[in-house]
Amino acid sequence: MKRGKLERMSSDGMYAIRRAGRDSFYAGRWSAPQIAYTLLRGPEHIDAYVGSLEPKRAPDMDICLCGAVFVDFDRRALLYWTYDLFGSGPLRQDFLRLLTTRWPQWRLREAMLPLQEFAAALGRTPPELEQARADATQVDAGDDVFTASWLEHQADFACVADDQAAWIAAEGVEAVRAFAERGLDAWVTVRAADGTLYDQRCSSRGFGSLLRVGPRLAALAQIGGPRPEMLRPGLERDVRETLFVDEARRSVHWWQADPPWAHPGPGCAALWPGWTLELDEGGLRSHVERSGRMFAAIRMTREERLAALIDQVPRTLRGDFAALPRLAGASVPVAAPELPADVLRTLVALAERADE
DSSP, X not given: OEEOXXXXXXXXXXXXXXXXXEEEEEEETTOGGGHHXXXXXXXXXXXXXXXXXXXXXXXXXXXXXXXXXXXXXXXXXXXXXXXXXXXXXXXXXXXXXXXXXXXXXXXXXXXXXHHHHHHHHHTOOOHHHHHHHHTOOOOOOOTTTTTHHHHHHHHHTGGGHHHHHHHHHHHOHHHHHHHHTTTOOEEEEEEOTTSOEEEEEEOOTTTSSGGGGOTHHHHHHTTTOOOTTOOOTTGGGTOOEEEEEETTTTEXXXXXXXXXXXXXXXXXXXXXXXXXXXXXTTHHHHHHHTTTOOGGGTOOOHHHHHHHHHHHHHXXXXXXXXXXXXXXXXXXXXXXXXXXXXXXXXXXXXXXXXXX
């Protein structure tokens, strides 16, 4: 969200259209929330939509942009980025499945380094690039960045220690800690020089990217020892940022489900001298499998995924399902009677095809 004069709120989106080597630019103060719906209508509807926006002589690369789309008709390539594509995290892949049906034979990419990728695609060097690099400063993280939620939970339950002990005895310490860590959206894995894996969770809020903590992050993640039982079914639903730190190789692979427009990643190399930083294009699955573990260990169940789709898709499309491609071949459960049957069948099909 952006604030302008008189504290007016907006959710600005930028559209760029390329035909026959010529670029046209458009902007709308509230167009970012419409990106998912607009793209799902297909390329044949783009011109009609941008006709409702304000023409611009140059692309809006403002540091606080909330969404951007570049439709290159010459190369049949679509680059897009926004915060609300069926929510974030695991449902992004469902959005891409549907988008592929609307844009056949197009190259589709959701930008992971939005400002940098749009600037490169459009052949621009906006001043915001330098600002993003300057913003890649080191941030301090407390010694309890990975343990604060668990310590707070233990303090809250100190008055009922027997109940806490019984809970741990029945379900295991990691099940109880998962309850304490609900809402934490970042997962850091460290492979120590001796090969030991350390897993920790924390909140990404306030960092922009955990890369900004620097190598000290690896030491913090090893406090308390390994947590081999941290991986659990459904963890996929909660994670929005990952870092895999390999101490022997001095490498860091990182990923964010909801990267900010001006992601500090490219400027963070200076904070990790002697290390290699690499965007993990494989996302959460790659993070898990990089350590030799199975993605199935954290996957949402079909029922959880369907419930998430039923909750999120109508919200993203604001109840207007005209843009939603219909998928067939799925049995419809007795659920969500407020949704049209063909819409519900599509969501069931998405939930059942999560492994594809």
